[in-house]
Amino acid sequence: MSTGLARLACARPTLSPFLNSDLHMRPDVSPSDAPILSLSKVTKTFPGVRALSEVSLDLYAGKVTALVGENGAGKSTVVKTLTGIYQPDGGEIRVDGAPVQFPAPQTAENAGVTAIHQETVLFDELSVAENIFLGHAPKGKFGLIDTRAMRKGAQEILDGLGAKIDPSATLKELGTANKHLVAISRALSVDARVVIMDEPTAALSHAEIDELYELVDGLKAQGKAILFISHKFDEIFRIADNYTVFRDGQMVGDGAIADVTEAELVKMMVGRDVSQIFPERDRNLGAEVLSVTGYDHPTEFADIGFTLKRGEILGFYGLVGAGRSEFMQALFGTTKPSAGSVRVNGAEASIRSPADAVSNGIVYVPEDRGNQGAIVDLPIFQNVTLPSLKQTSRKGFLKMAEEFKLAREYTERLDLRAASLDTHVGSLSGGNQQKVVIAKWLATEPKVIILDEPTKGIDIGSKAAVHEFMAELAAQGLAVIMVSSEIPEIVGMADRVIIMREGRIAAELSREDISPEVLVSHAAGVTEIHA
Amino acid sequence: MTTRSIPDRLQSPLERKLKSWESLLLLVAIGIFVANSFASPYFLNAWNLSDATFNFTEKSMIAFAMALLIISGEIDLSVASIIALASTAMGAAVQMGVGTEGLVLIGLATGLVCGAFNGILVTGLGLPSIVVTIGTMSLFRGISFIILGDQAYRGYPPEFAFFGQGYVWWVISFEFVLFAIIAVIYGVILHMTNFGRAVYAIGNNPTGALFSGIRVGRVKFILFLLTGLMSGIAAVCLTSRLGSTRPSIATGWELEIVTMVVLGGVNILGGSGSIPGVVIAAFVMGLVTFGLGLLNVPGIVMSIVIGGLLIGVIALPRLWSMWRTR
Numbered sequence: 135m136s137t138g139l140a141r142l143a144c145a146r147p148t149l150s151p152f153l154n155s156d157l158h159m160r161p162d163v164s165p166s167d168a169p170i171l172s173l174s175k176v177t178k179t180f181p182g183v184r185a186l187s188e189v190s191l192d193l194y195a196g197k198v199t200a201l202v203g204e205n206g207a208g209k210s211t212v213v214k215t216l217t218g219i220y221q222p223d224g225g226e227i228r229v230d231g232a233p234v235q236f237p238a239p240q241t242a243e244n245a246g247v248t249a250i251h252q253e254t255v256l257f258d259e260l261s262v263a264e265n266i267f268l269g270h271a272p273k274g275k276f277g278l279i280d281t282r283a284m285r286k287g288a289q290e291i292l293d294g295l296g297a298k299i300d301p302s303a304t305l306k307e308l309g310t311a312n313k314h315l316v317a318i319s320r321a322l323s324v325d326a327r328v329v330i331m332d333e334p335t336a337a338l339s340h341a342e343i344d345e346l347y348e349l350v351d352g353l354k355a356q357g358k359a360i361l362f363i364s365h366k367f368d369e370i371f372r373i374a375d376n377y378t379v380f381r382d383g384q385m386v387g388d389g390a391i392a393d394v395t396e397a398e399l400v401k402m403m404v405g406r407d408v409s410q411i412f413p414e415r416d417r418n419l420g421a422e423v424l425s426v427t428g429y430d431h432p433t434e435f436a437d438i439g440f441t442l443k444r445g446e447i448l449g450f451y452g453l454v455g456a457g458r459s460e461f462m463q464a465l466f467g468t469t470k471p472s473a474g475s476v477r478v479n480g481a482e483a484s485i486r487s488p489a490d491a492v493s494n495g496i497v498y499v500p501e502d503r504g505n506q507g508a509i510v511d512l513p514i515f516q517n518v519t520l521p522s523l524k525q526t527s528r529k530g531f532l533k534m535a536e537e538f539k540l541a542r543e544y545t546e547r548l549d550l551r552a553a554s555l556d557t558h559v560g561s562l563s564g565g566n567q568q569k570v571v572i573a574k575w576l577a578t579e580p581k582v583i584i585l586d587e588p589t590k591g592i593d594i595g596s597k598a599a600v601h602e603f604m605a606e607l608a609a610q611g612l613a614v615i616m617v618s619s620e621i622p623e624i625v626g627m628a629d630r631v632i633i634m635r636e637g638r639i640a641a642e643l644s645r646e647d648i649s650p651e652v653l654v655s656h657a658a659g660v661t662e663i664h665a
Numbered sequence: 666m667t668t669r670s671i672p673d674r675l676q677s678p679l680e681r682k683l684k685s686w687e688s689l690l691l692l693v694a695i696g697i698f699v700a701n702s703f704a705s706p707y708f709l710n711a712w713n714l715s716d717a718t719f720n721f722t723e724k725s726m727i728a729f730a731m732a733l734l735i736i737s738g739e740i741d742l743s744v745a746s747i748i749a750l751a752s753t754a755m756g757a758a759v760q761m762g763v764g765t766e767g768l769v770l771i772g773l774a775t776g777l778v779c780g781a782f783n784g785i786l787v788t789g790l791g792l793p794s795i796v797v798t799i800g801t802m803s804l805f806r807g808i809s810f811i812i813l814g815d816q817a818y819r820g821y822p823p824e825f826a827f828f829g830q831g832y833v834w835w836v837i838s839f840e841f842v843l844f845a846i847i848a849v850i851y852g853v854i855l856h857m858t859n860f861g862r863a864v865y866a867i868g869n870n871p872t873g874a875l876f877s878g879i880r881v882g883r884v885k886f887i888l889f890l891l892t893g894l895m896s897g898i899a900a901v902c903l904t905s906r907l908g909s910t911r912p913s914i915a916t917g918w919e920l921e922i923v924t925m926v927v928l929g930g931v932n933i934l935g936g937s938g939s940i941p942g943v944v945i946a947a948f949v950m951g952l953v954t955f956g957l958g959l960l961n962v963p964g965i966v967m968s969i970v971i972g973g974l975l976i977g978v979i980a981l982p983r984l985w986s987m988w989r990t991r
Binding site for chain 1 (some may be wrong): 670671672673674675676797857858859860861862863865866870872873874875876877878879880936
């Protein structure tokens, strides 16, 4: 502990070592062949699951190693093992060739391993600077926190990221993207040799992603070893030098990114060939089922109106913050619009709460699965039957057998992977949690299903399954609203797309007119389209 | 895509029950019972044991409703003050010559109104229940003090005495029967109905419950109403047993009731707990109080013992698992 503090204290002057000033001439950068950090035959078992099975992973100075794999392949477990959150059951972690143990997050940090987690824990009520330096704040007289040095250090790190954030601002005042930058700053405030980035671009816009790439290049030039976890192949091929592929807790391949193709990576990940092609389907539009007119909100959106037919997939595209989710939540009754009316099958529907929406046949699969979508501490079957309890009960009394029957029917249709229907949803992988949420709504036999970023953070195999399923639902006559920020998904799936910009409908396009260029230019407000 | 069959359960419900908190608590209760019967020769006497039940019957009636409220993630600290106000209302009605049926109705109605008031403040205005009910705790008892000052209402009709002093059969008191009936009703509501499922869902994740189409506000309002009603019922029983009303009636009960609920294995943060657990906790607290009373232990020592018991029973499973994984 004391040596760690001393090391941190020494590291203080080089608080912002990744700044562009001396990027290319750090003396300690010697591209050596020996890995800085390596895992050797590491195994981690949880009750009933072998999360990691003798996996090996090498991280080299000045190199970006991409870790790819489907959801549940063991990527997050590796991150937690490397950062001292989990203890491996077998195998070795070596730093500079010497075996080490990380019994606590602090020891990993002291060994120079830092991580930007998928879901970073930040503190809303603390200032930006306090968030960045929490746990290792610079100390002044009497061991008290040196606030001025801390603010200055935070400013330097933020400047280095090109972030225009006031270090004294309270975190809750910031938007999502800026919060993410604070999380990155926090990881960089430790004088790290190994930086782990777990899906760092998930919450960022295009411009911010470009800045992140520059940042990663800067870190590389300083000789830091980077572990980059991502589902996006364009990112991996843009940024990584090496790759390691995990499947079902095992390492199934690694090598230089230059020697591999996208198709080969996908094949390694899923263990089979997956068509990246979106499902072919017959477009068989039925009668109009939903009609929305004049939806207004004081701050989030204005004058939203559209219609939707049975069997149709309507895409909603836009940049983050364009008001798509906010509108969908108003349509679902969780927030109150200031004006607007909805007709379902031609009849006026009064939607003041989600319960009203559900009884009118409108259901919503939110982007935030863990908080809004599922009740993670309740078992799968109870999650599935929660909105359908009226069907599975008699006079208000529960009938467990009916509940299990309904839950089984819908979870099996979605090919859910779980130990039992009594398992807590929280113990499932992200893709399987999403399946529980979708099963829950299908069990209510809805007319309109709203899917908010249905494949975000889901691996390629599950993505294809979700798309196939969406097509199947539409074919059965369900009307689907798909909110998506992924252009291929919109182009591949939507019959029609509504593009939102700054809370308003910027354009409505039918299938023939949808192209990536048109989508982007409408969303960004570009008037002239450059092909 | 292959469909594979997922089993319903890996652990049978019986197996889960045996490994539960309630089983541990039941062992504690039995231990206390045995210890008491050795400690005092007067303990194993039917009439004495019957008397002992009065230590918990009124409190536990409220504790059942409180358990549901706490499982849903809310709390009501005004329950003892509702007793005071309901008792005061009944006392005032006695002075106007209202009969027994009328008194009971007034007691229950006062409880319902107070519960509704709490419920509106929490679900209508979205205020935190702990703050609201600390406020109404002072408010309701304050009204009693204004009406009564240092006076007391007496003169309850003789038939009214049955609710707190009557016996249904041999040593089985009316209050004990009422306690048992209410326990069964709440057990059924929480564990066997859609409403009970909604309570658990809300307590685990109110946002998720709302997004699943549950009328969260309505469920919580009903829970506050039920807690108020139970406080009204307890007020009838307690007033009947004491035969008089003072504004200081049932002082400090709210914490004893919350203690009973938490001792019964209800998570103070919401989301889990059971009625059988609260029933056993009621017996544990009743037995401890009664046993110590027989040994002439002063009241302050009793609260120390109850407090120690609470911490001990809660810490035990944690210590056990720490010791096992060491």
